[in-house]
Amino acid sequence: MLAESLISDVVPSIASSEKGQKALSCMDVYRVSHIPVVNNSNYVGLVSDKMIYDLDLIDKPIETEIEKLNTTHVHKEQHIFEVAILMYKLKLSVIAVLDTEHYYLGAITLYDLARRFARLFSLQEIGGVITLEMNINDYSLAHISQIVESNDVKILSMFLNREPGTSNLDVILKLDKEDLSPLIQAFMRYDYNVKAVYLDHTMLNDLYKDRFDQFMKFMNI
Secondary structure, three states: OEHHHHOOOOOOOEOOOOEHHHHHHHHHHHOOOEEEEEEOOEEEEEEEHHHHHHOOOOOOEHHHHHHHOEOOEEEOOOEHHHHHHHHHHHOOOEEEEEOOOOEEEEEEEHHHHHHHHHHHOOOOOOOOEEEEEEEHHHOOHHHHHHHHHHOOOOEEEEEEEEOOOOOEEEEEEEEOOOOOHHHHHHHHHOOOEEEEEEOOHHHHHHHHHHHHHHHHHHOOO
């Protein structure tokens, strides 16, 4: 999934001649803290609410401090993972997308990113979730996959969560079936620690909401 396909169809850009108040109004409407500044398809940079307040630009044109704009951007052919890493590192709620000629194509919001990740990892598909707890040295995707598929179950997506500073690893498997009893027994036969199982739709919805909330906190917006 490339950056071009993630572009928001609602978040606007503003011209550098606009005052800070116009930018703040746009941010408030679309619930973001950054807005792209674009002049005739030429990307100038991102203006943030913090910058507007810190530089007292509320009643002044943004171009009076144009050299201080954040010029971070991605190109249309960059992968969603690259986009996510950049937005996380720079704590951006919006990032601009440019074409090969460096012209502005649109912007990606944090919400767009989270929504596409949910689709990318099949979070809305019917099925259960199993969390395995293990030492990272015992992790083998090939072995886990073999156990899953030998029980006529498919892995729709998988997440790894390692506790910082430890060798503890959680392997979270999203599977294509809700009846996971035979698979759970198989994991136990192979001495895997089944830390958690989510089978009920209510439990799954709570899990997805929790993962989404954690993702938003992770992006620090």
